[in-house]
Amino acid sequence: MIEQSLRGIRIIDLSMGWAGPLACRQLADMGADVIKVESCERFDWWRSWEATPEWIEDDGAEKSSAFNMVNRNKRAITLDLEDPSGREILLRLVESAHAVVENFSGAVLPKLNLSYDVFKSVNDKIILMSMPAFGSTGPWANFRAYGSTVEQASGLPHLNGLEQDPPTMQHVAFGDAVGGLNGAAALLVALRYQARSGEGQFVDVSQVEGLFPLGAHGIMAYAATQSLPSRTGNRRDGASPHGVYQCAGADDWLVIQIFNDAQWQALRTVAAPNLDEFDDRFADPEELDRYIASWTAHQNAQELMYRLQSLRIPAAATNKASTLLNDPHLQAQNHWQWMDRAVVGNQPNPSPPFRANGRTVQIRSPAPTLGQHNHEVLVGELGISQQQYEQLIERGTIGDRPRMQRK
Structure with a gap:
């Protein structure tokens, strides 16, 4: 069954938002054990961009439909990676992992004293896949960006909209979604190479370069004619109506x-x-x-x-x-899988778009709550004692509720 094809593969998901979590979810749908790592203060920004006391009290961290959509089939722990004990636990996890995925801007991992070389020092077969907006090298390597920023950098807005209008964005953050799919493909290839050779590698996924194929018609037109194609709205050359x-x-x-x-x-x-x-x-x-x-x-x-x-x-x-939700074609395909999840109740989950022998791939679990699997992973799998576990909670290294960031 396709949902068991990556069984035994462990991926440490440090990513946030859409691109990285989507890449990891694709592999989780195929059976990989994806452990999502957040902290109580620096949680995934798709839970929310910022915390307020009222939002925390109202369990706002568990109500984001966007977060819940791209984090199903994963387990979740919290670690404060600025705390040496949290960083040490992460490296212990990396020892048993096949890959680590992150989509921070270029300066984040170095600030945490984490890098491919550091991960490799504890696991010489590890794959690190980084997914910065503009890649890990070049003048823009440390620029921060989101999916919409990436869309602008790719040139797509100059191909959309009407001729009399300014460049028009899709406002779907295509950079994230396309980056996530490219990241999943790159990670699968790296895992295949790892299985055959026993070697890890650093995989660098540039989200903006992943968008260039969507604007290929504009790039090719300019290369051939030295003029930009005009924006035509819903119309298309050679087709009418x-x-x-x-x-x-x-x-x-x-x-x-x-x-x-x-x-x-x-x-x-x-x-x-x-x-x-x-x-x-x-x-x-x-x-x-x-x-x-x-x-x-x-x-x-x-x-x-x-x-x-x-x-x-x-x-x-x-x-x-x-x-x-009521589309007859999607219903016939059993596309929507309804699952109970803490706080939000029974919610629809879109099935993976691939099928095996005509059978819908079953979702194993809804998106985890913050720190839901702390005890299971840290005590049950890493062997941390119960006393150490409670000390980590007291220090704020781990937890299961968001906290306001300390100033």
Whole structure:
């Protein structure tokens, strides 16, 4: 079974936010033992950007849907890595691990006296995968960034939006999601090499470089012509009509894309007589869009999608968050797996997008609460005595509740 294919592999997840945790979650979904390490003061920022007494009291650290989505199938411990005892425990964990993953800015690990060489000194087969925004070398190596910053650095906003508008961001933080998938692929390859050779390595994943393929059309156009492609909104060169059209519902929309004359004649037939006067589909795209919109405005988006697809016309009704949970295709695939989790209760979890022999990969556990597995890992697996464990709690090295940062 695919969810057991990485059984026996241990990954120490020091990462936060989206990119690093997503990379580790991909491997956790395949059976790897991923131990997420946070601290009570410097917890994963996807729990929250900052703590307040009211937020702590209200269990705010456990209510972030974003955090819960990318940290399932993991175990979680807390360690204050600025405390020598916390750093020592981390290195003991690294002794039994196959890989360590982090996505801090370049200056963070050196401040903690942690690096690939340090990890290698306790485990000469260890893999360290770093996922900084701009890679670990070069003039921007120590720059801090988030997914949206990475998107801007990749040049994508200059390819989005309308010509009369300024560069337009997607506001989805693509850098994080794409970086996470690239990181998972890189880590799988490094683990494969480790299994064959017995050697570890330092893997450096540049999130911005991972985004360049999404803007390849702009980069290639400039390389060939020394001019930037114009921003065309929903339109596309060589395709017409090509847009998003409102349907009968209050917020129901349909994407229609016509790439050849056969598709165009099929659309004219089904939309007759609305498009009868348009012999040239490229002559006046704005007027054509208006006529199509006047036709789709009285149509059910889902029904029209199936009708157009049956005629080999590329069309898709746009899903919303409110419709995805009940989408018939996803339900047929058993995509949503409902699981009980502390504080937030029964919540849907998206299945891994890959299947084995047509079977949905089962999620083993929801995202862990802060420090949920402290005792299990530190006492049960590292052999720390109960007295030492309680001393670590008293010192604040470990815990299971967020704390306000000390000034």
